[in-house]
Amino acid sequence: AQSVTQLDSQVPVFEEAPVELRCNYSSSVSVYLFWYVQYPNQGLQLLLKYLSGSTLVKGINGFEAEFNKSQTSFHLRKPSVHISDTAEYFCAVSDFGNEKLTFGTGTRLTIIP
Amino acid sequence: GAVVSQHPSRVICKSGTSVKIECRSLDFQATTMFWYRQFPKKSLMLMATSNEGSKATYEQGVEKDKFLINHASLTLSTLTVTSAHPEDSSFYICSARGQATNYGYTFGSGTRLTVV
Numbered sequence: 001a002q003s004v005t006q007l008d009s010q011v012p013v014f015e016e017a018p019v020e021l022r023c024n025y026s027s028s029v030s031v032y033l034f035w036y037v038q039y040p041n042q043g044l045q046l047l048l049k050y051l052s053g054s055t056l057v058k059g060i061n062g063f064e065a066e067f068n069k070s071q072t073s074f075h076l077r078k079p080s081v082h083i084s085d086t087a088e089y090f091c092a093v094s095d096f097g098n099e100k101l102t103f104g105t106g107t108r109l110t111i112i113p
Numbered sequence: 114g115a116v117v118s119q120h121p122s123r124v125i126c127k128s129g130t131s132v133k134i135e136c137r138s139l140d141f142q143a144t145t146m147f148w149y150r151q152f153p154k155k156s157l158m159l160m161a162t163s164n165e166g167s168k169a170t171y172e173q174g175v176e177k178d179k180f181l182i183n184h185a186s187l188t189l190s191t192l193t194v195t196s197a198h199p200e201d202s203s204f205y206i207c208s209a210r211g212q213a214t215n216y217g218y219t220f221g222s223g224t225r226l227t228v229v
Contacts (some may be wrong), residue, residue: 036220042118043206044157045222090156099210101143101218105156 002027002093004085006104011071013081014112021107023065023091033074034092035065044090050074059084086111116143117209119221126228134192135222136207142187143209145219149181151204163190197228203208 005024013019025031032051038042048059055067065076074091091104116131116139126132130173135201136146145164149157161177163169163184171177180200190209 033117034218036193041122041204041223041225043117044208045223046217049217100159100162101208102159103156106154109141 002031002095003103004091004102004104006091006095006107008107008110009105010110013108015083016080018079019077019081019085019109021089021091021109023074024077024102025065025072025074025091025093027093028039030096032094032096033065033067034094035059035063035074035076036090036103038088038090038106039063040087047076047089050102056100081109081111083111083113085109115209115211115219116142117143117207117219117221119207119224121224122226124227124228128198128207128228131193131195132197132226134194134205134226135166135206136190136192136209136221137209138188138209138219141209141211141219143190143211144187145210146184146190147208147210148182148190148192149208151206151223153204157206160192166229194226199228202226202228217221 003026012078013088035047047063048057050057050067058064063078088106090106118137148160151157154169160175161169161171165187168181184190206223208218
Protein backbone atom coordinates (compact mmCIF):
# COMPACT_ATOMS: atom_id res chain seq x y z
CA ALA A 1 0.00 0.00 0.00
CA GLN A 2 1.17 3.47 -0.75
CA SER A 3 1.46 6.35 1.69
CA VAL A 4 2.52 9.98 1.62
CA THR A 5 4.16 11.97 4.38
CA GLN A 6 4.22 15.73 4.52
CA LEU A 7 6.15 16.43 7.67
CA ASP A 8 5.52 20.17 7.76
CA SER A 9 1.93 21.05 8.56
CA GLN A 10 2.65 24.78 8.40
CA VAL A 11 5.39 26.73 6.67
CA PRO A 12 5.65 30.51 7.10
CA VAL A 13 7.86 32.27 4.57
CA PHE A 14 8.65 35.90 3.93
CA GLU A 15 7.53 37.31 0.61
CA GLU A 16 10.11 36.91 -2.17
CA ALA A 17 12.01 34.29 -0.17
CA PRO A 18 12.49 30.75 -1.48
CA VAL A 19 10.45 27.86 -0.15
CA GLU A 20 10.62 24.08 -0.12
CA LEU A 21 7.68 21.91 0.89
CA ARG A 22 8.69 18.38 1.69
CA CYS A 23 7.01 15.20 0.55
CA ASN A 24 8.09 11.62 1.08
CA TYR A 25 6.24 8.58 -0.13
CA SER A 26 6.34 4.85 0.30
CA SER A 27 5.26 2.29 -2.23
CA SER A 28 6.23 -1.20 -3.24
CA VAL A 29 5.96 -0.40 -6.93
CA SER A 30 6.72 2.45 -9.28
CA VAL A 31 4.65 5.55 -8.76
CA TYR A 32 3.21 8.67 -10.25
CA LEU A 33 3.58 11.77 -8.08
CA PHE A 34 1.56 14.96 -7.90
CA TRP A 35 1.42 18.30 -6.15
CA TYR A 36 -1.90 20.09 -5.78
CA VAL A 37 -2.79 23.50 -4.36
CA GLN A 38 -6.03 24.28 -2.57
CA TYR A 39 -7.28 27.78 -1.88
CA PRO A 40 -9.86 28.29 0.89
CA ASN A 41 -13.21 26.63 0.20
CA GLN A 42 -12.12 25.50 -3.23
CA GLY A 43 -11.20 22.28 -4.93
CA LEU A 44 -7.70 21.20 -5.85
CA GLN A 45 -5.65 22.57 -8.70
CA LEU A 46 -2.80 20.59 -10.20
CA LEU A 47 0.57 22.30 -9.83
CA LEU A 48 2.69 19.61 -11.44
CA LYS A 49 3.07 15.87 -11.85
CA TYR A 50 5.80 13.32 -12.37
CA LEU A 51 4.97 10.37 -14.57
CA SER A 52 8.33 9.43 -16.06
CA GLY A 53 11.40 10.95 -17.70
CA SER A 54 13.24 13.93 -16.29
CA THR A 55 13.25 13.94 -12.52
CA LEU A 56 12.93 17.73 -12.39
CA VAL A 57 9.39 18.72 -13.13
CA LYS A 58 8.27 22.28 -13.74
CA GLY A 59 4.72 23.33 -13.02
CA ILE A 60 2.49 26.34 -12.95
CA ASN A 61 2.99 29.52 -10.94
CA GLY A 62 6.78 29.10 -10.93
CA PHE A 63 6.80 25.89 -8.89
CA GLU A 64 9.02 22.91 -9.57
CA ALA A 65 9.62 19.56 -7.91
CA GLU A 66 12.33 16.95 -8.06
CA PHE A 67 11.69 13.23 -7.96
CA ASN A 68 14.34 11.41 -5.97
CA LYS A 69 13.80 7.68 -6.16
CA SER A 70 16.56 6.72 -3.76
CA GLN A 71 15.19 9.03 -1.08
CA THR A 72 11.57 8.41 -2.08
CA SER A 73 10.97 12.13 -2.08
CA PHE A 74 9.20 14.66 -4.26
CA HIS A 75 9.85 18.04 -2.68
CA LEU A 76 8.18 21.15 -4.06
CA ARG A 77 10.20 24.34 -4.48
CA LYS A 78 9.76 27.92 -5.57
CA PRO A 79 12.64 30.40 -5.72
CA SER A 80 10.59 33.47 -4.78
CA VAL A 81 7.13 33.35 -3.25
CA HIS A 82 4.30 35.85 -3.49
CA ILE A 83 1.39 36.69 -1.23
CA SER A 84 -0.87 34.88 -3.69
CA ASP A 85 0.93 31.60 -2.97
CA THR A 86 -0.72 31.45 0.45
CA ALA A 87 -2.69 28.20 0.32
CA GLU A 88 -2.73 24.55 1.32
CA TYR A 89 -0.46 22.27 -0.67
CA PHE A 90 -1.02 18.54 -1.03
CA CYS A 91 1.37 15.91 -2.27
CA ALA A 92 -0.24 12.80 -3.75
CA VAL A 93 0.91 9.45 -5.09
CA SER A 94 -0.59 6.83 -7.34
CA ASP A 95 0.82 3.40 -8.07
CA PHE A 96 1.27 2.27 -11.66
CA GLY A 97 -1.96 0.69 -12.77
CA ASN A 98 -3.94 2.06 -9.82
CA GLU A 99 -6.20 5.02 -10.42
CA LYS A 100 -6.52 5.96 -6.78
CA LEU A 101 -4.66 8.95 -5.44
CA THR A 102 -3.34 8.87 -1.90
CA PHE A 103 -2.88 12.31 -0.41
CA GLY A 104 -0.56 13.61 2.24
CA THR A 105 -1.94 15.59 5.14
CA GLY A 106 -1.12 18.89 3.50
CA THR A 107 1.17 21.83 4.21
CA ARG A 108 -0.23 25.26 4.84
CA LEU A 109 2.04 27.83 3.23
CA THR A 110 1.71 31.30 4.72
CA ILE A 111 3.48 34.19 3.08
CA ILE A 112 4.55 36.98 5.38
CA PRO A 113 4.59 40.45 3.81
CA GLY B 114 -8.36 22.47 -20.32
CA ALA B 115 -10.51 19.94 -18.53
CA VAL B 116 -13.17 21.47 -16.32
CA VAL B 117 -15.29 19.85 -13.64
CA SER B 118 -18.30 21.68 -12.29
CA GLN B 119 -19.56 20.78 -8.83
CA HIS B 120 -22.86 22.01 -7.37
CA PRO B 121 -23.95 23.26 -4.99
CA SER B 122 -20.93 25.00 -3.51
CA ARG B 123 -22.64 25.30 -0.15
CA VAL B 124 -25.70 23.64 1.29
CA ILE B 125 -27.33 23.69 4.69
CA CYS B 126 -29.88 21.02 5.46
CA LYS B 127 -31.87 19.79 8.40
CA SER B 128 -30.92 16.61 10.17
CA GLY B 129 -32.70 13.63 8.67
CA THR B 130 -33.05 15.02 5.18
CA SER B 131 -31.12 13.99 2.07
CA VAL B 132 -28.79 16.12 0.00
CA LYS B 133 -27.62 15.56 -3.57
CA ILE B 134 -24.32 16.88 -4.87
CA GLU B 135 -23.64 16.96 -8.60
CA CYS B 136 -20.34 16.68 -10.39
CA ARG B 137 -20.19 17.35 -14.12
CA SER B 138 -17.31 17.14 -16.56
CA LEU B 139 -17.91 20.02 -18.95
CA ASP B 140 -15.52 19.39 -21.80
CA PHE B 141 -14.46 15.77 -21.56
CA GLN B 142 -15.92 12.37 -20.91
CA ALA B 143 -15.22 11.26 -17.37
CA THR B 144 -14.87 7.51 -17.42
CA THR B 145 -13.96 7.49 -13.75
CA MET B 146 -15.06 9.78 -10.98
CA PHE B 147 -13.85 9.93 -7.41
CA TRP B 148 -15.57 11.34 -4.35
CA TYR B 149 -13.56 12.66 -1.44
CA ARG B 150 -14.40 13.99 1.98
CA GLN B 151 -12.21 16.56 3.65
CA PHE B 152 -12.41 17.30 7.35
CA PRO B 153 -11.27 20.71 8.66
CA LYS B 154 -7.51 21.12 8.36
CA LYS B 155 -7.21 17.51 7.24
CA SER B 156 -6.34 15.71 4.08
CA LEU B 157 -8.71 14.31 1.51
CA MET B 158 -10.21 10.94 2.29
CA LEU B 159 -11.30 8.90 -0.72
CA MET B 160 -14.87 7.74 -0.22
CA ALA B 161 -15.57 5.90 -3.45
CA THR B 162 -14.64 5.39 -7.06
CA SER B 163 -17.27 5.19 -9.76
CA ASN B 164 -17.06 4.14 -13.37
CA GLU B 165 -19.77 5.12 -15.81
CA GLY B 166 -22.54 2.59 -15.87
CA SER B 167 -21.17 0.55 -12.99
CA LYS B 168 -21.76 0.42 -9.28
CA ALA B 169 -19.41 2.52 -7.23
CA THR B 170 -16.58 0.94 -5.30
CA TYR B 171 -16.54 2.21 -1.75
CA GLU B 172 -13.53 2.50 0.50
CA GLN B 173 -13.43 0.59 3.72
CA GLY B 174 -15.49 2.22 6.42
CA VAL B 175 -17.69 4.27 4.09
CA GLU B 176 -21.38 3.42 4.37
CA LYS B 177 -22.66 2.77 0.87
CA ASP B 178 -26.29 3.07 1.95
CA LYS B 179 -25.64 6.47 3.43
CA PHE B 180 -23.52 7.89 0.64
CA LEU B 181 -25.25 6.93 -2.60
CA ILE B 182 -23.18 7.44 -5.72
CA ASN B 183 -24.56 7.37 -9.22
CA HIS B 184 -22.50 7.67 -12.38
CA ALA B 185 -25.18 7.27 -15.03
CA SER B 186 -23.44 9.13 -17.83
CA LEU B 187 -19.93 10.01 -18.95
CA THR B 188 -20.39 13.59 -17.82
CA LEU B 189 -22.35 13.34 -14.58
CA SER B 190 -21.88 11.73 -11.21
CA THR B 191 -23.95 12.43 -8.12
CA LEU B 192 -23.38 11.88 -4.43
CA THR B 193 -26.47 11.73 -2.25
CA VAL B 194 -26.05 11.96 1.48
CA THR B 195 -29.11 10.21 2.85
CA SER B 196 -30.66 10.94 6.24
CA ALA B 197 -27.94 13.44 6.95
CA HIS B 198 -26.76 14.06 10.50
CA PRO B 199 -24.49 16.76 11.94
CA GLU B 200 -21.51 14.41 11.81
CA ASP B 201 -21.89 14.30 8.02
CA SER B 202 -21.06 17.99 7.87
CA SER B 203 -17.91 18.28 5.83
CA PHE B 204 -16.35 19.46 2.60
CA TYR B 205 -17.01 17.05 -0.26
CA ILE B 206 -14.92 17.14 -3.43
CA CYS B 207 -15.30 15.22 -6.65
CA SER B 208 -12.60 14.41 -9.15
CA ALA B 209 -12.90 13.16 -12.70
CA ARG B 210 -10.57 11.36 -15.03
CA GLY B 211 -11.04 10.76 -18.74
CA GLN B 212 -9.61 8.08 -20.94
CA ALA B 213 -7.00 10.23 -22.59
CA THR B 214 -6.00 12.73 -19.93
CA ASN B 215 -2.43 11.52 -19.42
CA TYR B 216 -3.15 10.57 -15.85
CA GLY B 217 -4.76 13.88 -15.14
CA TYR B 218 -7.35 14.23 -12.43
CA THR B 219 -9.57 17.29 -12.55
CA PHE B 220 -11.18 18.36 -9.32
CA GLY B 221 -14.46 20.11 -8.72
CA SER B 222 -14.59 23.19 -6.53
CA GLY B 223 -16.09 21.32 -3.61
CA THR B 224 -19.33 21.41 -1.64
CA ARG B 225 -19.55 22.60 1.95
CA LEU B 226 -22.31 20.59 3.62
CA THR B 227 -23.64 21.75 6.96
CA VAL B 228 -26.26 19.64 8.69
CA VAL B 229 -28.18 21.40 11.44
